[in-house]
Amino acid sequence: MFELLKGVTVLDLSTVVFGPFASQMLADFGADVIKVESPDGDIFRAAAPARHRGMGAGYLNLNRNKRSISLDLKRPEGRAALDDLVREADVFLHNMRPRAIERLDLGYERLAALNPRLIYCGAVGFGSDGPYANDPAYDDVIQSMTGFAAMDTDPEAEPALIPTVLTDKIAGLYSVAGMLGALMSRERTGRGMAVEAAMFESLASFMLAEHLSGHVFDPPLGTLRYDRVTSPHRRPYRTADGYIATLPYSGKHWQKVLQVIGRTDLAEAGWVRDDAARSERIGELYAVLAEAMPQRSTAEWLAELKRLDIPCGPVNRLEDLVADEHLQAIGFFQSAEHPSEGAITTLRQPLRFIDAPTRPDRPAPNLGGDGRAVLHEYGMDDTTIDALIAAGAMILPGDDPDPA
Structure with a gap:
């Protein structure tokens, strides 16, 4: 990892791909990303294939350079522990819908009162001021809603999804830009701010950058498609x-x-x-x-x-891509030894910073594996930590979550 963001602490409450893709980039840049997980953990931990339960390949590939603490935020003790972290953090990232954030009392106004310098990023499905704000959102839905699924040049063709988690990763890049911009603003003003990165708006912007086309003008000069890329002859x-x-x-x-x-x-x-x-x-x-x-x-x-x-x-297949001579030459695929998963292959951060200081990467964390160490750093003693564990508000590796 690089050390560009050394000294910046990110509390990452996000799950699956959107938020973790974004926070991993911040972690690769050197931020201390503390992954705050529920007792059940990030649901993407369960995505196959895996050698051990809760450590799936996709999770391992999206959560390097982070630390994990498992808090039950439905319990007041868990929320109080999170508040202690918020008071010292630089960035707070979540991907919950507005109603869920309200239920947990983790809205921007309350957290900003605890820490006026906090950058609060909501990585959401739809913008909070629109009618879809509380609708659930996943990649398949957003690809369909933004026109990707219906872009085939054959009008008789059935809609089809692009076979990658496109929306999460594009919106993740937008959210990284937003968080970095907010951090830069804070350097000048000393004040934090709220940032909202919505999947629907991000992919709509991405899609329409060229396809707004003739509708840039009023009245329109042509269609809503950029003809060069929609030509039926544009293909391998x-x-x-x-x-x-x-x-x-x-x-x-x-x-x-x-x-x-x-x-x-x-x-x-x-x-x-x-x-x-x-x-x-x-x-x-x-x-x-x-x-x-x-x-x-x-x-x-x-x-x-x-x-x-x-x-x-x-025209490569995935098998060709992992054997590509250029990617091999630049060390794009890197071998690592994970404490619990053994030998794994990770992807190098694609951005390069010439002469930037670096330090070794950290493997993706086990659920709650850094909880005690993190809370020690924030001034909590073992007696208090043990009380959190006894109350079921914090889980350590190997603990069985309280089903209640």
Whole structure:
């Protein structure tokens, strides 16, 4: 991990992917992220595959560089312990709906009264001032509501979900930007603030950045789609022995590739040379490229397009990706030894900071494994901690949660 945020403490009450994806980035930057879990733990701990209960692969890959404390926030003793942490924290992150936050009495106003410098981030499904505020939200729902599932260029095609937890990760990046921006503001003003990062709004913004298209103007100049990326011919191209992805983009790119495939007539056409005119007829060029690609093998096309400095690449499956020579060369996949899970493979933080100080990564924590140490750091003695445990308000590894 880096030490860019050394000295910043984050209380992370979030679960599953959205919040943990965001807080792991803060942890990778060096923040002390304290994962505050219920006695049952983050539900994503249960996602298979796993060697041991509560330590699934997805959980391990989203919670490195964090510490875990397990508090029952439905008990007054658990909430009181959390309040003690809030008084000293820099960031408070949660992904609960407004009604749930109200029930736990963990709203911004009360916590800001405890700590006026607190950055309070609600990683929510829908913005709190809209009619959907208390609706449950998961990736499948948000992909569908924001148009991703219905973006197939074939109007007869059934809606389909992109097979990754897209919404959580995109909204997670927005929330990281919001928290870092708020921390920077606090450096100038000395005051904390509330930040809200909503899945629905984040993905709608992400989707419409280019697809608002003609509706940027009033009255609209065209449709709600960016034609270049919705062309039915924009797809990986079939070659003589497989598929290839390539994107001639500039006029010079298209002139080069059109000459290679023997379409000098198009290479010299005025509309191909003109960026605006070419953008209006880009589907025609994609169709020409699709027709020519089967004439050569994937390897031949990759060599030729790289020679011409035209963006291109193979169509990888996940198995190819984990063996990719570039990712292997940069150490993207890293081996680690987890205290309870043994040998595991983790992903390197993709951002690089040249000459930034670093320290070794911490493996994803076991449920409640750092509870006693964390509370000691915040001035709580063993007698008080033992009383919390006896009251069922705090769980340590190996303890059975009180079903009551």
